Amino acid sequence: MSDLGSATLDAPPGEGAKQSRDAAIYQRIYTAIVERHVAPGTKLPEDTLAEAFDVSRTLVRKALARLAHEGLLTIAPNRGARVARPTVSEAREVFTARQLLECAAMPVVVEALRARDLQSLRRRVAREREAERSQDARLSIRLSGDFHVALVAVTGNRPLVQFLRQLVARSSLIVAVYGRSGGQARSCRDHGELLELLAARDAEASRDWMAEHLRAVEETLGFDEAVSHSPDLKQLFAAIEPRGAL
Amino acid sequence: MSDLGSATLDAPPGEGAKQSRDAAIYQRIYTAIVERHVAPGTKLPEDTLAEAFDVSRTLVRKALARLAHEGLLTIAPNRGARVARPTVSEAREVFTARQLLECAAMPVVVEALRARDLQSLRRRVAREREAERSQDARLSIRLSGDFHVALVAVTGNRPLVQFLRQLVARSSLIVAVYGRSGGQARSCRDHGELLELLAARDAEASRDWMAEHLRAVEETLGFDEAVSHSPDLKQLFAAIEPRGAL
DNA sequence: CCGGAGACTTGTGTATACAATTTTGTTATA
DNA sequence: TATAACAAAATTGTATACACAAGTCTCCGG
16 A cells, blocks of 8 residues: 555656646646745736636636645635735644644654665655755755655555645745745755664654654744735734834 | 634534535535435536536536545546545545544644633534434534534644544545444544543543544444445456356 | 447536626826 | 726636537347
């Protein structure tokens, strides 16, 4: 039940297979969001996308609906879809959920881990290092997230993997909004560390390591700081008192 | 962050609010599946539903897509939607995921639990008992699942709650397929037991109780037995070796 | 009597058309 | 000049039409 040599067990992040057109569209937008080609808050008009993909709005809507269901988009009635801009509380909830799920999963991963899984994970870390070395930030982001998903995929539990995939994708949005420039470069070395613990079949240490890792990632975020661009203006200016000349 | 007096924190199972038409359709079908008015494997033709709800297929498709995304329906290309009929491995995965998530959540629940949460949960158990007493099997099923969701909802973690809601809904399908007539009536008394542990703020006992509870529920299922009706014949006969005469 | 080819029926996949709503731009009035 | 009312444009919501695939039935041949 855990054959996943390199794939992630569940369709969405899969790249190779011939898929239906709507799935391809979903895929493209998904990647664009997770790899941050489009910033949180960006409007995604149906017409525009329909032209871009050379299909009717029907298929675009289908893809958008799915992305919205996964929390990557916000769809407001009659106002269309925007790349989600997680609030601080939403962000905290996502990380809390990840803590809960990923830490609890580590013992199961240790239990289920086979030699080929370990090999596959090592290859992933190698790829991460490569992306890191070549300064490819977008690829690094993607691979780093994929690693966490692949880890849980070792358990062969599809619902779990699918859920974590959502959380990881949303994490990417969260980092995009609240991330500060410094401190994301060490996740790669970190992932390598975990593999040592897993190889030693040390469930408890793996769990603790994951807890610390996620805490560290969350640590680098600036939840208190100014929200980057295009915040809720009404609320913003209500909180800022006009002071001094003009 | 945990005001949910009686609601489940997340939209789908909410009943009261005025909602968009597509949401209402989703709701109706969702309830029909979870309360087992429609059996697993039942075909759900778009035309028929469109007539039933007096809308076009467009809205029906929207609702069906969402239900499929949540694993309650299976949509095969050009073959339409059917109420999902979980395989044995899918069923096991769902319960494993629940074990992982719900057990891990118990300490967090204990931490977050407030007096009003406890009150709300007690009211739920009371309602469960009432449904049990009045022999209303469908309501019992629904309330029993809702209890688990409401429990985790105490944490105020929306992604977690939404995910668990999916797992619980799928569990209902699983019980519909693999459940044996006896042994589901005690979950109500069980739930009351847990509340005692929670009230005592005993995180570990609560976790253990939940593990045992879920194990017991899974125990009542007959994964090994003949798959009720219309099994996968191809797979079935591939596994049975021709032996002896003929 | 059984099995297969082809027409027919049913139902889904996608595109397009139209209605409703929001947003933007303009003009009139205080 | 500032504000409000109104008009126009852009965009989404829903329905319908048509293309296509799958399933079914009939009829013919073996």
